[in-house]
Amino acid sequence: MKYFGTDGIRGKAFDFITVEMAYSVGRSLGLLEKNKVIVCRDTRASGLNIVKAIKRGVIDSGLDVLDIDILATPILAYMSLIHECYGVMITASHNPYTDNGIKIFNKGYKTTPEEEKVIEDVIDGVTELKKTNRGIELAYFNPLYTYGALYKNIQFKCNKKIVLDLANGAVIKSAKFILNQTCSNLEYVGDEPNGYNINENVGSTHIDKLRNYVLNNGYDIGISFDGDGDRVLVVDEEGTIIDGDLLIYIFACYLKEIGKLNNNLVVLTKMSNLGIIKALKEKGIETVQTDIGDKYVIKAMNELDATIGGENSGHIINKHLFVSGDGVLNAAFLLMILVEKNTTIKELIKDVSFYPDRLYNIKNIDKSLVNDKRIVQLVEKIKADLGEEGKVLVRPSGTEPMVRISASAKTKKQVDNIIKTIEDKFKEIIKEKE
Template sequence: MGKYFGTDGFRGEANIDLTVEHAYKVGRFLGYYYGKEHKARIVIGKDTRRSSYMLEYSLVAGLTASGADAYLLHVTTTPSVSYVVRSEDFDCGIMISASHNPYYDNGIKIINGLGYKLESEVEELIENYIDGKGEEIPYATKDNIGRTTDYVNGRNRYIGYLISLVANSFKNMKVGLDCANGSAYSIAKGVFDALGAKTYVISNEPNGLNINKDCGSTHMEQLRRYVLENNLDVGFAYDGDADRCLAIDDKGNIIDGDLILYVCAVDMKKNNELNNNTVVTTIMSNLGLYKALEEKGIAYEKTTVGDKYVFENMMENGHSIGGEQSGHIIFSKHATTGDGILTSLKIMEVIIENKTKLSDLIKEVQIFPQLLENVRVNNKKTAREDIEIVNAVAKVTEELGDNGRILVRESGTEPVLRVMVEAPTTKECEKYVNMVVDKLKSQGHVIEK
């Protein structure tokens, strides 16, 4: 990871960690970098948080000042930007979003011309320019100055693309959607309505300050109540930029990314669509998923956390499905990034084709209790490599044996260590997480609230 760019772009609190000046310089560099041999065409989308408009205008100013033409999708999803970039010959795409973070955070995600996340070497060049280490970039003048174009039709074509991927009508299906007061509010309901579902929507009134607030894929309680109270067949929750999806089944169970991977992979294997008979997961996936996949004769691979790394593995090895427990699910035949709305459509197809309930599709999976605690620390690397912490983790590993595991990793976007334990019981999870967290505290690594 670089100084500004982490695993999911340049992210931080708006106008503190990520300022208008940062955004302007990112625009200036991208307009110059992609416009060396032709007039650069760059498409921009944003989520609903208040600062997204500010950062959009700053990026546009930088891009056009360097001679690039900027095409505005307005409020849209991250996967829609990826789709438009790769299908309509743009040099790159920019998504303004901090995903599942609170409204006061924001981020700049850059997508290359193939629809993939930007190469790390280009991110490094951008960082050098921001810090004044790169060469001076000339301003465009006269007719070389870039222009801005309203490009809402690009978003509409993405909506049409999603609808075209579905072979079955959703008629008579009662579906709940939690749009997280974010990007999905402008797309998801229209897609489900077009496919014939009876669509019920919550958290679809963004005001710039309520994105992800007690709603969406990080707060499933509201959707769970809504599904049960309205006797819905299924519910889907997205995050702020709709590249994640989690679900609620007909019985009110939370269906996380691991269970979604299981449901879709089993169906894909049945239909001879599971390339290499393999699912790509991250190291955060539950032991219960692996045991269930083994029972179905399905192989799996593990990557470090981040849908970027999942996708890289899929591309390198030709796998067709991969994802994260958090709900980033990638279907490589149709997308180059996690796509929450696409994921919900895929789950609907499995339910309808099997003429069953989502609760029946996951009943053979026994998920291990898992506890994750995010610990704010002074220095992530120093804390993780402290010999006392290393020894505490080793002790937990030894005591759990084959009946669980512990994972301590650094957040890619925050000053946080994530301590995760899986064990046969919740009580054991709590015991072992506390053992490591207490050691972090006693060693002086924790930032007390």
């Protein structure tokens, strides 16, 4: 079983992430790092015991450990970078409180497959660890002031009426600390975590809640984060949802204007809307599309020396600011652009026309059917017929017995027909196998 990946260890609280497993994770880091480990968590009740177990493992491995308590994942990534050490984040990101997981960073970046293999071998008992001198727990200090250095080039004063949706999650401290310094008219929702309400009807996975709040209360902007703070989505005063694609478009156009967009290139995923790709091209900005997942985006960005990339979920890597996705940092960058240009979000995205698109899930299905030659051939034919005026993607879910079909085309009727055609082919194949 693979415990690590793009999203780290993930499962149903202690049914999957046992205290023993967490202890082994901590112990395994002694094979990778000869200095110290920084540990952090989001607001889930289950996180506290996982942190305790990891800290015991780290200390028993001979390393020192620093516990920075409840803070956003990007802050941990930044701390691991400036302290040149490993960082362990206990979070299940945008998932409900019943889930929890582990993300590990090495000097600001997520661990490599080689590093993950070392950790997995300890968890699985393949590698036996020798006894060593015990480390110590280092004295706590508030890392928010250190983290604030990332904002030294984002200086502005904003008097717009803004509401922040903190998802009852890990940005509960950092979003307030940072944005209160620059924004004079802030209000909050989802800022009362109790250990069991993270992402519950709040946060970026429930953006319609924020949209209604903005419209009903006359806000200029609504900004929503996910449970661990590496995603951000926005709602403008008219209730338009500004997803990750649109934010990347805004950022890329601005960076090009100031001469900071390397190679005039943006990295998107195959889920990105064709309208964004066309709008960027009209601005003289080329795009590359990767498979879904931030690890693929980051890999392409590194290979192509791109400044910015990300997913429509709101996970944006803006290397002009930092090497890792950071929701609060990107939110501040957006506000700075609005203030500097004295404009509105609507004006910044006026040249973007979204293509109709749709995501459809076929549940309780053998996921391996996506590799059936009849499905592959059908998808390739649809792609050829669409050319540059549409796209289709069929992929298995990473965690459920489900196949996801996404399609985009000039009209909604085309999109619906594409999805129905593919779904019918799956049904035909399943019927043959019965």
